[in-house]
Amino acid sequence: MKTTDDRPKIDRRSFLAGGTAAMGAIAAGVTGASAGFIEDLLHKNFKEISPDRMQRIVREMEQEYTEKYGKNVTVSTKGAQQGVLFGYGLDLSRCIGCRRCVYGCVNENNQSRDPQIHWIRVLEMDKSKGINLEESNPYYNPETVPEEDSFYMPVACQQCRNAPCIKVCPVEATWQEADGIVVVDYDHCIGCRCCMSACPYGARHFNWAEPELAAESVNPDMHYLGNRPRPNGVVEKCTFCIQRVRNGKYPACVEICPVGARKFGNLLDEADEMRVLMRKKRVFVLKEDLNTQPKFYYFYAT
Amino acid sequence: MKENEEQQELGQDLLPGWSALVVMLMIFGVLTVITLMTLLRGSDDHVDSTAEGRIAYGPEDFPELDFEMELLPHVQEAAEGKEAGVFTVPPPPFSEEYIFPCSECHADLEVNPERRELVDMHDDIVLNHGPAERWCLDCHNAADRDHLRLVNGTLVGFEESYKLCGQCHGTIFRDWREGIHGRRRGYWDGAKQYLLCAHCHNPHSPKFEAMKPLPPPVRPQFLRTAAEVEPEHAGATEEGHDQ
Amino acid sequence: MNIKKIWEFLIGSFRLTLKGNWAYHSWMAFLAVLMVSGGFAYWRQFTEGLIVTNMRDQVSWAFYIGNFTFLVGVAAAAVLLVIPAYVYNWKPIREIAIFGELLAISAIVMCLLFVTVDIGQPSRALELLPFIGSLNVPSSLLGWDVLVLNGYLVLNAMIVGHFLYKAYFKKPYNKNFVVPLLLFSIPAAISIHTVTAFVYNGMAARPFWNASILAPRFIASALCSGPAIMLILFQILRKTTHIRIRKEAISKIAELMAYAMFLNLFLFGVEIFKEYYSNTSHLVHTKYLYTGLHGHTALVPFAWISLIFSVVAFMLFLVPKTRMNMVTLNLGCILIYAGVYIEKGLALVIPGMTPDTLGEIYEYIPTWIEIRVGAGIFAIGFMVFTLLCKVAIPLLHDTLADPVAPGA
Numbered sequence: 001m002k003t004t005d006d007r008p009k010i011d012r013r014s015f016l017a018g019g020t021a022a023m024g025a026i027a028a029g030v031t032g033a034s035a036g037f038i039e040d041l042l043h044k045n046f047k048e049i050s051p052d053r054m055q056r057i058v059r060e061m062e063q064e065y066t067e068k069y070g071k072n073v074t075v076s077t078k079g080a081q082q083g084v085l086f087g088y089g090l091d092l093s094r095c096i097g098c099r100r101c102v103y104g105c106v107n108e109n110n111q112s113r114d115p116q117i118h119w120i121r122v123l124e125m126d127k128s129k130g131i132n133l134e135e136s137n138p139y140y141n142p143e144t145v146p147e148e149d150s151f152y153m154p155v156a157c158q159q160c161r162n163a164p165c166i167k168v169c170p171v172e173a174t175w176q177e178a179d180g181i182v183v184v185d186y187d188h189c190i191g192c193r194c195c196m197s198a199c200p201y202g203a204r205h206f207n208w209a210e211p212e213l214a215a216e217s218v219n220p221d222m223h224y225l226g227n228r229p230r231p232n233g234v235v236e237k238c239t240f241c242i243q244r245v246r247n248g249k250y251p252a253c254v255e256i257c258p259v260g261a262r263k264f265g266n267l268l269d270e271a272d273e274m275r276v277l278m279r280k281k282r283v284f285v286l287k288e289d290l291n292t293q294p295k296f297y298y299f300y301a302t
Numbered sequence: 303m304k305e306n307e308e309q310q311e312l313g314q315d316l317l318p319g320w321s322a323l324v325v326m327l328m329i330f331g332v333l334t335v336i337t338l339m340t341l342l343r344g345s346d347d348h349v350d351s352t353a354e355g356r357i358a359y360g361p362e363d364f365p366e367l368d369f370e371m372e373l374l375p376h377v378q379e380a381a382e383g384k385e386a387g388v389f390t391v392p393p394p395p396f397s398e399e400y401i402f403p404c405s406e407c408h409a410d411l412e413v414n415p416e417r418r419e420l421v422d423m424h425d426d427i428v429l430n431h432g433p434a435e436r437w438c439l440d441c442h443n444a445a446d447r448d449h450l451r452l453v454n455g456t457l458v459g460f461e462e463s464y465k466l467c468g469q470c471h472g473t474i475f476r477d478w479r480e481g482i483h484g485r486r487r488g489y490w491d492g493a494k495q496y497l498l499c500a501h502c503h504n505p506h507s508p509k510f511e512a513m514k515p516l517p518p519p520v521r522p523q524f525l526r527t528a529a530e531v532e533p534e535h536a537g538a539t540e541e542g543h544d545q
Numbered sequence: 546m547n548i549k550k551i552w553e554f555l556i557g558s559f560r561l562t563l564k565g566n567w568a569y570h571s572w573m574a575f576l577a578v579l580m581v582s583g584g585f586a587y588w589r590q591f592t593e594g595l596i597v598t599n600m601r602d603q604v605s606w607a608f609y610i611g612n613f614t615f616l617v618g619v620a621a622a623a624v625l626l627v628i629p630a631y632v633y634n635w636k637p638i639r640e641i642a643i644f645g646e647l648l649a650i651s652a653i654v655m656c657l658l659f660v661t662v663d664i665g666q667p668s669r670a671l672e673l674l675p676f677i678g679s680l681n682v683p684s685s686l687l688g689w690d691v692l693v694l695n696g697y698l699v700l701n702a703m704i705v706g707h708f709l710y711k712a713y714f715k716k717p718y719n720k721n722f723v724v725p726l727l728l729f730s731i732p733a734a735i736s737i738h739t740v741t742a743f744v745y746n747g748m749a750a751r752p753f754w755n756a757s758i759l760a761p762r763f764i765a766s767a768l769c770s771g772p773a774i775m776l777i778l779f780q781i782l783r784k785t786t787h788i789r790i791r792k793e794a795i796s797k798i799a800e801l802m803a804y805a806m807f808l809n810l811f812l813f814g815v816e817i818f819k820e821y822y823s824n825t826s827h828l829v830h831t832k833y834l835y836t837g838l839h840g841h842t843a844l845v846p847f848a849w850i851s852l853i854f855s856v857v858a859f860m861l862f863l864v865p866k867t868r869m870n871m872v873t874l875n876l877g878c879i880l881i882y883a884g885v886y887i888e889k890g891l892a893l894v895i896p897g898m899t900p901d902t903l904g905e906i907y908e909y910i911p912t913w914i915e916i917r918v919g920a921g922i923f924a925i926g927f928m929v930f931t932l933l934c935k936v937a938i939p940l941l942h943d944t945l946a947d948p949v950a951p952g953a
Contacts, residue, residue: 098514099516136904139521141515164750167685170680172681188672191595194744200902260497276482290749
């Protein structure tokens, strides 16, 4: 089932291989290549790469993915909008635990199918025990949901304001964007998994092997910090569908939820759905005692 | 001189005597046995043989689900024109196509306000909505069956059914209007389309219908092998409510 | 000191490592076999990904990081030998303190290797270099750990290098150069273990680690396990070489170990009291370790063995008669070594992650690949130590054999 890695080699090398070029050009190419090689070796953080170089990298990426998947792939680097801080609401009184969000997320975000990576984990909880993670079960699979005695709690990245995963990263490969989304630079992450130890929500996932993603399943609308294909050995996580929300769209899980339990919006806009929700309903956050200050709010609408 | 003697004496005691060596070997033997047994048992042996989470499913295994979630043309158009606001969608289709307009049949029928089991027509409708006294004509307008009737006598079309629902379900109606209740799709900062109550709730039996969940994630013990297991996908989903 | 002399020193040292009896050569061959086996295992891990280990999202750090933690303790424990030797100028131990430094170097090499095999993108390890890479200090404790471990390695390598270099040319070592470095190595040793403890300690998501007692426990257990290894090594060195190690030195170290053992057990008891008496939801990790949770009991036998070994060893070290007796002393050392290895290697990292932050219990058990890679790294460490001893013993022979050390 493993697909062979048939990535096109970087254009520098094919440039070098082209022997027709004059000697001087080749010499220039070699210096250029070694400089580029060192630059790649010490790959600068997404935040530090110059716009010119960024553009080149993104073009190379798009070309590489387009060839690899036979689709017209675009990789966006669109930044945060001014005056926007994303927040998420999840209505526990509505969620029926159908896991449509889990697979909708996988479909949108190009997660590895083998080994399987899910960004959303839906926990089945016993109604008589309340929110008790130790008693929860993510592997429930009855004929139909919801079951009489259970309620369901989907957990993904809580996009903490005070994110413990960010401060532990030894190489600054993960950070919080201005609109509050915690992102990972897959070209910078060394795969030490410190952030996974630090995350209280199990929201970070590791690529334990080369991710497998069939060409026909690829979502070609990609973001550099979001759903572009990940290499083996790096950490990934929910980005509120950065490729969608930076273009104004709702995250995929919000739209696919059959019961409308999922809400999303801009916390800085008084009139936004999220703000209305927080005024009208009583919200709570998961593990508030850890002072992570999530922007992912759970609530009970009824 | 004394030091040398001490050295001599130490020299004989440098390594433990045979009895101690046997004790040490036993200690290490026990440790090794436990370690080997633990290792040989492996981590997947600790999972119940009937436990779920052995097979890796992906969205591809559910072609009947609409993952793409296209917007309706008029909402898409509004979105592209940077038009904000909420756009309604057509009411859900009736249970059978030929059934509307209701007046086709009901115009010639006598109105029977009596509560009874429906036999000849509409026998698929099981009324399970609120108090037992409720009856069709509480909501359906007797005189003009193509409309619904509010308590104050106002007639509303089926595309405005939410007004009818909102008479009793005031809090939910307000939540819905503000986007807290119900599904929305589109742009968080622009055009959104949202659904009517009847899209998700059968008005005659409004409790949200149970559905088959999509399969559970792969357990960590089976992460390596889960993709080799052939997904058995026998009508895993019943898409009664998915739009 | 010039290039030519350094070259001569290196060549000479290399020659020293070639000579040896059959025991030495078969020991080296044995280590080489382990290294090759580990190399092949690592190659599989490198090409297929960390999926060949049994680490998963639920238990994302395990065997490798556990060994790393244990070995940081071993490296730090060199300090126990250095403190009395140089601060109090207590000669019997000072004569053998160099072996503590050699052990520290080998242990740090193993530590760095264990970290390297644990990361998913080893080709990006350069990012961890200060200035060149993008080391995230002061915020990341792992970043700090990389800094202090490398610093400690350089420090010990400088001290040992200077000793050996001077000894090679039969000159007394430069006190003004070595003593400040030695003194500095004491806080450095404490700090490497403290920072390593902080890597875990700082994670509020893992209540099993998030106890302020963690760093003191690390130090206490390191002060037991490090000297335990040293004492066993001394026995072997005395038997296989002509190194003279005085009985006072050994019993002094044993006495210090008895104190450290007491402290270690006391801190352990304090932690156990707090967990069980308060009986909060955080107790699950301790329960998983000592009684198992919902039938998951993989670590339970190890946990109890570790505890029993530590208590027995403490008794052996506490009673002067058994402490002075070489047989029971060695027995105690082995018990401590095994006990602390289980405590730091298995019983710290794995239960901290089981159940995971969402309450799932994944019973982690290392794969053979992990065992082989781990054994390979230990083989490298032992080989480094053996080679260093092989060079150091003949060079320092005069120092070690003669009661009056040069430059003293």
